[in-house]
Amino acid sequence: MTSIGGAATPGMVDWNLAVATATRLMRPGPEVSRDEARAVVAELRRHAKASEEHVRGFTRLGTEETHDTPVLVVDRPGWVRANVAGFRELLKPLLDKMQERRSDTPGGAVLGAVGGKVTGVELGMLLSFLASRVLGQYETFAPATRELPAGTNGGGRLLLVAPNIVHVERELDVQPHDFRLWVCLHEETHRTQFTAVPWLRDHLEGEIQSFLGETDVDPMTVLERIREAAQSLAGSRPEGEEDDGGRSFVEIVQTPAQREILGRLTAVMSLLEGHADFVMDGVGPAVVPSVAEIREKFQQRRAKGASRLDLALRKLLGLDAKLRQYRDGERFVRAVVDQVGMDGFNRVWTSPNTLPTKAEIAKPADWVARVHRKAES
Numbered sequence: 001m002t003s004i005g006g007a008a009t010p011g012m013v014d015w016n017l018a019v020a021t022a023t024r025l026m027r028p029g030p031e032v033s034r035d036e037a038r039a040v041v042a043e044l045r046r047h048a049k050a051s052e053e054h055v056r057g058f059t060r061l062g063t064e065e066t067h068d069t070p071v072l073v074v075d076r077p078g079w080v081r082a083n084v085a086g087f088r089e090l091l092k093p094l095l096d097k098m099q100e101r102r103s104d105t106p107g108g109a110v111l112g113a114v115g116g117k118v119t120g121v122e123l124g125m126l127l128s129f130l131a132s133r134v135l136g137q138y139e140t141f142a143p144a145t146r147e148l149p150a151g152t153n154g155g156g157r158l159l160l161v162a163p164n165i166v167h168v169e170r171e172l173d174v175q176p177h178d179f180r181l182w183v184c185l186h187e188e189t190h191r192t193q194f195t196a197v198p199w200l201r202d203h204l205e206g207e208i209q210s211f212l213g214e215t216d217v218d219p220m221t222v223l224e225r226i227r228e229a230a231q232s233l234a235g236s237r238p239e240g241e242e243d244d245g246g247r248s249f250v251e252i253v254q255t256p257a258q259r260e261i262l263g264r265l266t267a268v269m270s271l272l273e274g275h276a277d278f279v280m281d282g283v284g285p286a287v288v289p290s291v292a293e294i295r296e297k298f299q300q301r302r303a304k305g306a307s308r309l310d311l312a313l314r315k316l317l318g319l320d321a322k323l324r325q326y327r328d329g330e331r332f333v334r335a336v337v338d339q340v341g342m343d344g345f346n347r348v349w350t351s352p353n354t355l356p357t358k359a360e361i362a363k364p365a366d367w368v369a370r371v372h373r374k375a376e377s
Contacts (some may be wrong), residue, residue: 012095014120021124022080027132029163041073044160047181051188054283062196069151071158076131079161085142094212136160136187158191172297178290189276197349211261267358274329335364
């Protein structure tokens with residue numbers, strides 16, 4: 001098969017089929033004329049540029065020179081292609097290991113070809129669900145290509161998903177100009193985090209690779225954990241088994257070592273998402289006149305799913321945990337800034353050792369005591 005961004009090679013995932021499946025199944029975007037679409041794209045680009053200065057001034061992070069990563073205004077298929085390229089890069093070591101294991105078994109090549117198509121369809125189905133919900137993303141792992149350029153020093157690119165932004169602003173019935181700038185402030189904060197803190201990308205990738213490296217590639221074990229995940233979602237467990245507390249699929253497919261790594265990843269993601277929300281709220285009142293209305297309506301939208309299926313999928317994919325990350329991370333950032341100021345908070349970006357632990361996200365005073373007292377002693 002021909003994989004996205006690479007040579008024709010068989011593999012554990014048919015990446016092209018994942019893109020094709022997601023594109024076929026994704027919901028249509030909102031109805032806009034060609035002129036309206038051009039105007040939305042142009043405005044998002046202007047807001048993204050304006051957001052750079054707003055975010056730099058508020059966070060005291062980065063310089064104009066560090067913001068060399070491109071801003072790409074994309075549609076839903078474009079978002080899918082970018083994320084498939086990122087997944088392909090991140091998962092390559094794990095999939096190579098699984099491919100090697102399978103090639104040593106009788107009939108492994110045939111099973112691999114069939115399994116790759118099944119996995120491609122399943123991945124495409126999940127991406128089709130997510131493609132209509134993501135407003136923006138700082139994508140940092142996909143290699144640079146003509147269609148997916150990156151900064152001159154590596155890095156990634158800021159994706160703004162235009163049809164989703166238009167859909168949500170209409171759904172919430174908010175002022176489009178204000179909402180588009182508000183979204184750009186959040187996503188620009190993520191861009192600033194990664195461009196102003198050069199070690200952050202490599203640190204995250206290292207943690208993810210460590211997590212994947214601990215994955216048990218025995219097919220029977222994986223199937224058993226998928227069965228547990230399905231039973232957890234459906235609420236049906238074999239008689240005598242205790243409830244697992246409603247864990248998501250992401251939480252179930254773990255070894256003890258993976259749980260430790262996931263704890264660190266959860267803390268970092270809570271920090272990044274909470275910091276973006278804090279900055280958005282801090283900058284918003286000065287530049288987004290209707291920010292209070294937007295924030296209230298958007299929080300209500302975040303808190304509820306669009307349907308019963310939406311709620312179930314959010315639970316299975318661990319998206320409920322992402323909602324907690326926004327809330328817990330924002331509380332952490334606010335508490336630290338209140339106690340030691342923005343410059344004191346920015347010590348969090350010094351090195352991986354100054355990142356908060358999962359426990360410190362819940363108890364910001366413990367992070368302040370560890371990082372500031374140690375620095376001052």
